[in-house]
Amino acid sequence: MTAELPLCPVCKTPAKSHELTCSVCGYSLLTVCRGCQSPVQMQFSYCPYCGRPLDAKEILPTYRELQEQVEKNRSQLFEYANDLTKLYLKQRQLEQYLPTGLLDKVMLSDSQVVGERRYVTVLFTDVVGFTQLSAHLDPEEVFMLMNNCFRLLVEQVYKFGGSVDKFIGDAMMAIFGAPVSYGNDAERAVRAAIAMQEAIADFNQQMLPKLGKPFQLRIGISTGDAIAGTVGVEGQWSYTVMGNTVNMASRLQSAARVGGILVNQEVYQQTRNLIEYRILPPISLKGIGDSVPVFEVMGELSHSVGFRQLPSTQLSRFVGRGAELAKLQALASAARQHKRGGIAFVTGEAGLGKTRLMWEWQCRLPEGTQVWFGQCQSLTHASYEVWRQIIFNGLSLEKEPQQTVASVLLEYLGDEKWLPFLETLLFGQNVLPERFRDLEPEQLKDQIFVAVLRLLTQIARRHPLVIFVDNLQWIDQLSGELLQSALPLAVSWPVLFCIGSRPEAEILPSLLHQAEKLLDSGVVEIALPPLSPAESEALLQERLPLQNIPERLKAYILERGQNNPYFLEELASFIMHSDFVEKRDGRWHITDLEGLSRLSLPGTLRGLIRARLDRLPGVKQRILSYGAVIGPVFPASLLMAVLRHLPQLTDIATHLTELVQEGILAFDGANYRFVHNSVYETVYQSLLLEHRRQMHQRVGEEIEKQLGGAPDGQYAEQLAYHFTAAENPLKAVPYLLEAGRWASQRFATRAALDYYQTALRMLPQTPQFASREADIHGAMGDLHQLLGDYDRALEAYRQALEQVDDANRRADYSRLIGQIWQWKGDTDRAWQWFEKALGEMAHHHTEITPLVRGRVYADVGLFHMHRGDYVHAERW
Ligand SMILES: Nc1ncnc2c1ncn2[C@@H]1O[C@H](COP(=O)(O)OP(=O)(O)OP(=O)(O)O)[C@@H](O)[C@H]1O
Ligand SMILES: [Mg+2]
Structure with missing residues (x-):
């Protein structure tokens, strides 16, 4: 029996045994073997490669068809690539006009409104003098002048890390701390304001003949909470901040004298150790209050060692850090013994005590050691900034005229040829003699480096020298390069370097590597850990001059202080300046311990924590937000399930692992936990109420889904929390009642009362639950009775009675x-x-x-x- 040949699926012509395509219509006669996946002629009954019977046959495309398909895919791919490139270019273009970090937030947002609650500083400035000008100048000229003047102001805002929000007539509004915070936003704003006043004074000097009368600025600055986000309608979005802080800044600007800068109390408190202020009598500000404390900026205070904002007279007793100090001291004595130098690194997050540790070591250095100290600045990135400070401080020449400085330098250098280059470093390029003006920038740099190295070795010839470079994370490029060139001195000269840095400093890894290559035993690396709980308590004891510190207050501060000395000091000072304490008979007393639960973190702390969070990529910030909505401790499985709704968040597991490595989260195999309560609070409080509601709803639904059936006990408590926060009474009330029942069974009477109280608060919005009101009052009556609060119990039973007919x-x-x-x-x-x-x-x-x-x-x-x-x- 001859096997029947299959027909071409298109024209039904019988296929010949050797044909790959139909001889009549050209259609492919290939199929694929389900066993080994090889292409096989459909006329075959068995696969020639693996021997499997070829039963169900499916036609494969011909080579030509495949080629066409590839061509089509290729051109489609080109189109996609083209679109992507255009999108990318647009994004880059957009980035120029958007405040840093905003685009990231917009791209990752899962909601139409991109917004956060943030702690920000708002600056308002108004230019006085345009109106008179309009009278005697051509409108076009006024327009040009105005533009030039505003350009000057805008430059100062950008220079200090702010962004311009809007222009309103003669006024301008700028924001510091949103969408990205640097942790010292109030300081940035005040310095920008001072720079604006200076810039406008220069502008007037040049333009006075034309203007006839000078322009002058009135500036108001206010720090506080605000909502920051995009507002507008489709196609017309703009990023702005809203809230009382904005009104306050605007009112302060109106109240400022012409040429003056007025700030609110928060700004004053955060910058009073950096800026000189005049305390004015409280004034009445429309819409804000009758006696608002206000402060006028008088100028910048001269630079002193920057322990986090505290002048050295207020230093706490030094606690702990014995091991770290011992390491540094050992480095110094080894260096002395071997007549060479050493390199120490002190690293750690803001406020852990790097500067303080360096200071304490400095105080313990043997007599006769030369100590040269410089701190890189976060605001100005002027070239050689930190070296200028190091040399001026080291030789005590800060206030001396150039001539005196030159003669002191010459004494050390011993030869005039290096002098012009050191002077250029200290006083700027203008002092460079004519004959060197043709030097290429690279050559000039080399000469300056050689001159500095010469100076350092000449000093080290006379005394051992210790050079402190603090705040490495802010070092300017040239100072960084000079530091790299100077480190080798430690190999053969008695020169010790001590470098303080936050972990994010870009230059840190390469310096560490270089140091280790130069000196293997002469390098000390100290990654400062948090204080121990006992040390934190000792520090706290000292900062709170209370008779007896109640345990709850102590716990409140220690939980939030992250064992970070600066955080602890700030929290203590926040409490001492709050209404929770008062001075009676010369002693401090607590007045309102209950009110602790209402306190939010002090702004300075939130600013710093926010700055650390803002350094994280947007994806990680979103992951943390969802985590915080679930709670300070959140199950990994629940978080993953909730984030499934957000396809734009990818690689979540990797990000979570990194967040654990970065010390923000901890993981016990099943649950993630925020390592610090203050970080959890900051993340949660940053969410807009509307977002919070939506996110809680999503989390609640996910828990319900995971549990299935009717949850009780602990789960009821969780669900009650999420649906209450989602403001969804239909869902929340039954869980609140269940949670109340569960809590009262466990004799958690007060918690049970809270659940019932919340249920009552939500109840009126849902008619179908009205009949439950009596039950709730009844249950509350029982609980009050248990607590021995008979009056409240009577009241609750009476209300229950009023609502029942049965x-x-x-x-x-x-x-x-x-x-x-x-x-x-x-x-x-x-x-x-x-x-x-x-x-x-x-x-x-x-x-x-x-x-x-x-x-x-x-x-x-x-x-x-x-x-x-x-x-x-x-x-x-
Ligand atoms: N061991 C300590 N004992 C007592 N007080 C301390 C200790 N360490 C730090 N402090 C205090 O805590 C505050 C913060 O310390 P410091 O300024 O040294 O932090 P930092 O790590 O240098 O922070 P930043 O990175 O912001 O410069 C200071 O007021 C300092 O005096
Ligand atoms: Mg410091």
């Missing part, structure tokens, strides 16, 4: 009220209520259940017994 419940509540009056010792009233209960029973005797009947009779019996009326008692 005879059984009426009788029961009347009995309970009678019982409480009896406990309160008012037997007349007690008897009135027992009679009401008995009356209710008599009236509806068929409806009353044996249980209620039994309770009422028992209580009435007991009532008589307590009165000594045993005859009546027995009757009941």
